[in-house]
Each structure stands twice: as structure tokens, then as C-alpha cells.
Amino acid sequence: MYYYGTSRVNENNSLEIGGVDTLHLVSKYGSPLYVYDVALIRERARGFKETFEKMGVSAQVAYASKAFSSVAMIQLVEEEGLSLDVVSAGELYTAIAAGFPRERIHFHGNNKSIEEIQMALREDIGCIVVDNFSELYLLEEICRDLDKTAKILLRVTPGIEAHTHDYILTGQEDSKFGFDLMNGQAEEALMHSLQSDSYEVLGIHCHIGSQIFETTGFILAARKIIEQMKKWYKELNYQPKVLNLGGGFGIRYTEEDDPLPASVYVEKIVTEVKEQIDSSELDMPEIWIEPGRSLVGDAGTTLYKLGSVKEVPNIRKYLAIDGGMSDNIRPALYDAKYEAVIANRPLDKPEETVSIAGKCCESGDMLIWDLPLPKAERGEILAVFCTGAYGYSMANNYNRIPRPAVVFVENGEEQLVIERESLEDLIKHDKPLKQKVTK
Numbered sequence: 001m002y003y004y005g006t007s008r009v010n011e012n013n014s015l016e017i018g019g020v021d022t023l024h025l026v027s028k029y030g031s032p033l034y035v036y037d038v039a040l041i042r043e044r045a046r047g048f049k050e051t052f053e054k055m056g057v058s059a060q061v062a063y064a065s066k067a068f069s070s071v072a073m074i075q076l077v078e079e080e081g082l083s084l085d086v087v088s089a090g091e092l093y094t095a096i097a098a099g100f101p102r103e104r105i106h107f108h109g110n111n112k113s114i115e116e117i118q119m120a121l122r123e124d125i126g127c128i129v130v131d132n133f134s135e136l137y138l139l140e141e142i143c144r145d146l147d148k149t150a151k152i153l154l155r156v157t158p159g160i161e162a163h164t165h166d167y168i169l170t171g172q173e174d175s176k177f178g179f180d181l182m183n184g185q186a187e188e189a190l191m192h193s194l195q196s197d198s199y200e201v202l203g204i205h206c207h208i209g210s211q212i213f214e215t216t217g218f219i220l221a222a223r224k225i226i227e228q229m230k231k232w233y234k235e236l237n238y239q240p241k242v243l244n245l246g247g248g249f250g251i252r253y254t255e256e257d258d259p260l261p262a263s264v265y266v267e268k269i270v271t272e273v274k275e276q277i278d279s280s281e282l283d284m285p286e287i288w289i290e291p292g293r294s295l296v297g298d299a300g301t302t303l304y305k306l307g308s309v310k311e312v313p314n315i316r317k318y319l320a321i322d323g324g325m326s327d328n329i330r331p332a333l334y335d336a337k338y339e340a341v342i343a344n345r346p347l348d349k350p351e352e353t354v355s356i357a358g359k360c361c362e363s364g365d366m367l368i369w370d371l372p373l374p375k376a377e378r379g380e381i382l383a384v385f386c387t388g389a390y391g392y393s394m395a396n397n398y399n400r401i402p403r404p405a406v407v408f409v410e411n412g413e414e415q416l417v418i419e420r421e422s423l424e425d426l427i428k429h430d431k432p433l434k435q436k437v438t439k
């Protein structure tokens with residue numbers, strides 16, 4: 001079994017993370033429980049940041065908070081000196097509540113509402129990433145109303161669509177995000193923005209996909225964008241300050257995944273950008289990236305209690321957990337794969353193959369298919385690794401199941417950072433049926 005970060009089997013033969021016994025965590029905070037290894041998040045953050053520093057380029061590493069957002073998480077991001085990518089009023093509100101420096105907040109999204117744009121402008125955040133023409137005109141109007149100038153990046157689609165393990169070149173016409181680089185829309189948006197009093201155009205942004213294991217896609221994207229930047233410099237005398245190449249760096253979920261260290265992605269990207277810029281009249285732009293999954297993914301572990309066991313003779317044994325697609329929808333949504341151990345005896349040899357079922361009323365609510373495990377019983381604790389990204393953040397209340405609690409662990413100490421939802425929380429916004437008026 002592969003153990004991430006500070007995870008290890010301790011002297012009690014139970015799984016420990018951040019120096020804290022996971023059995024203690026379940027008995028104190030209940031289950032399901034999300035546990036984050038803070039030291040591993042710090043290590044991942046430094047992996048990106050320090051490589052940029054070593055290579056002597058100005059950079060911003062913005063945590064894509066959609067991967068996991070909470071006040072404590074955002075405060076940790078600040079402690080590590082990163083910037084922050086938000087995509088909604090909710091994520092921005094969380095950042096503000098965490099006291100995150102406004103100038104390092106970048107606002108994304110393909111359909112920002114008027115209220116969200118007003119909020120971003122009033123808070124004087126670092127930049128708004130403009131996604132399409134309708135937003136370009138709307139933002140301009142709101143800037144005029146509020147007498148503000150917006151710092152913007154233009155999100156472009158460079159014609160490279162990354163899939164999980166490879167990449168393919170596509171026309172990108174069917175992407176809901178960004179201005180197409182090849183059909184002239186990006187240039188049209190740039191010309192409009194440069195002529196507008198409402199905009200300071202910081203630069204260009206692209207994001208080619210998620211869970212990418214190679215550097216080629218990033219390199220091709222950078223090359224294509226810089227090609228256009230050279231043209232825009234000649235024709236429009238425009239020199240971008242920022243080139244943002246997005247996130248998407250892959251992580252290990254199972255033994256099938258073989259991710260590159262952060263340093264390799266950064267080195268390859270920086271080397272390519274430098275080479276392209278050196279052969280042009282352009283100045284070196286700041287390089288920004290936006291990792292989400294690769295900062296928090298493998299730092300998260302979910303602890304569940306095992307419940308019902310159902311055996312279908314000669315076919316399959318189902319072991320049910322006390323959570324499921326309500327706290328981790330990724331297997332149902334993307335056929336995502338995870339590895340797991342029995343946290344109260346992780347070293348015991350597997351004796352059978354079981355499938356881990358969630359408790360939601362959906363046949364598709366299966367967390368792990370065909371997992372080798374020792375014979376396990378109701379009440380034992382299952383630890384599922386690598387659930388830190390897009391797990392809690394995509395959790396929901398299907399079947400009116402309360403969202404789990406989240407704890408941070410580091411150096412032998414734990415800290416509750418999100419309370420478990422209560423049953424009262426679930427009906428907090430409900431209104432009773434009006435009394436029938438009987439005459």
C-alpha cells in the first residue's frame with residue numbers, strides 16, 4: 001500500500017496522519033470524516049513556489065480553491081504565500097472571511113453574475129479573468145457604473161484540449177470557456193479591451209484541462225499563446241505582463257497513476273516560455289499557474305465506518321460505508337478510482353475482494369469496485385486515500401445526508417476546520433406548508 005505524506009501505520013497498528021491516530025479522530029469527530037495532512041499541503045505548495053524562485057522568474061502560484069475551500073484552508077494558502085483563484089461569490093466570500101489579501105485573488109468563471117462582478121470590483125481584487133464577449137461588455141458597463149478600472153486577464157482556448165493521460169489537438173469550438181485563439185476571437189477581445197478606459201489588460205490566461213500527467217500540453221499551449229503575443233506586439237504594440245497557464249497537474253490516486261513532481265512541470269514551462277520570449281522582442285512576462293488538485297488531492301483522506309455486508313454468491317461481496325456519493329461524487333461522476341485500507345489494522349493481509357458501496361439510493365453510488373481487503377466487519381474504519389480535491393467541495397445533501405466534518409492534522413495536533421452538518425442544518429432553510437384556509 002502506498003502511504004501519502006505523513007500517513008503511516010503507528011505502534012498501535014492503526015493508520016496515523018500528521019502524527020494523529022485516525023481512530024482517535026473518528027471517535028472524537030464521528031464519520032465520515034475528511035482528514036487533511038497539512039504538512040503535505042505545505043510541501044506541495046513549496047514544490048511549485050520554490051521551483052519558480054530557483055529559476056529566478058516572477059511568478060504567482062494561485063490555489064484553485066474549487067478543489068477545497070474553507071476559511072482555514074484559505075488561511076493556510078496565505079501562510080504559504082500563494083495567490084488564490086475563486087470562481088463564485090461563495091468562494092470569494094470565503095476568501096474575504098479568511099482575510100486573504102485582495103490583490104492576490106483572481107476571479108474566474110464563464111458566467112459571473114452582475115452581483116459577483118460588483119463584489120469583485122468593490123473588493124478591489126487582483127484581477128478578473130474575462131471569459132467571453134458578453135462578459136467583456138457587461139464588466140465594462142459595471143466598471144463605468146462603479147467608476148472603477150478592472151485589472152483583467154483574457155482567458156483563451158489555445159486549441160489544445162487535455163485529457164487525463166494524454167492530449168489531443170482540437171478546434172475547441174465546443175468549449176464553453178474562453179476566447180478562441182485561432183479564429184480571431186481572442187484578438188478581437190484584446191483589441192476591444194485595449195481601447196477601453198475600464199480595463200487594464202494584465203495578460204492572457206489559459207487552462208487546458210485537469211489531471212494531466214505530461215508537460216507537452218502546457219508547452220504547446222505556451223508556444224501557441226506566445227506566437228500570438230508576438231503578433232499582438234507587432235500589430236497592437238501590446239506587451240502582456242502576465243501569462244497564466246492554468247492548473248491541471250496530475251496526482252497519484254492509484255498505482256496506475258504516475259505523476260511528475262511539481263518541479264518538473266514548472267521547469268519545463270519556464271524553460272519553454274523563456275526560450276520563446278528570448279527569440280522575440282517581448283519582455284519576459286510573469287508566469288502564473290493555478291493548481292488545485294495537486295495542492296490538496298493526496299493530502300486528503302476520508303474515514304468511514306463500515307456497515308452492512310451483502311454477499312451475492314459467486315458474484316460479489318458489497319461492504320457498505322456510512323457515506324458515499326454525498327461526500328465523494330467523483331466515482332459516480334467520473335469513474336474515479338481510489339485505494340483504501342482498514343484504518344484499525346492496515347497491515348493485515350488482504351483475504352478477499354470486496355466492493356465498497358455508498359449508502360445513497362443509487363445503484364451507481366459505489367465508491368470502490370474490487371478492493372482487496374482483509375475480512376472486515378461492521379464498525380471497522382475504512383480509510384480512503386487521496387480524496388482531498390473535489391471531494392468535500394463537491395459534497396451534497398442527496399438523501400438529506402449531512403455533509404461530513406473536516407479536520408486538519410499536523411505535528412501530532414488536530415484541528416476541526418469544518419463542523420459536521422447537523423440534521424437541523426438540513427432543514428434550516430425549509431418553510432412549512434401554509435395552513436389551508438378553511439371557510
Ligand SMILES: Cc1ncc(COP(=O)(O)O)c(C=O)c1O
Pocket residue numbers: 064067085108207209210211246247248249290291292293294389
Ligand atoms: C480555470 C481553472 N484553473 C484551475 C483549475 C484547477 O485545476 P486542477 O485542480 O486540475 O489543478 C481548474 C479546474 O480544472 C480551472 O478550470
Ligand SMILES: N[C@@H](CCCC[NH3+])C(=O)O
Pocket residue numbers: 066210330334389390
Ligand atoms: N471536479 C473535477 C475536476 C474539475 C476541475 C475544475 N475545472 C474532478 O474532480 O476531477
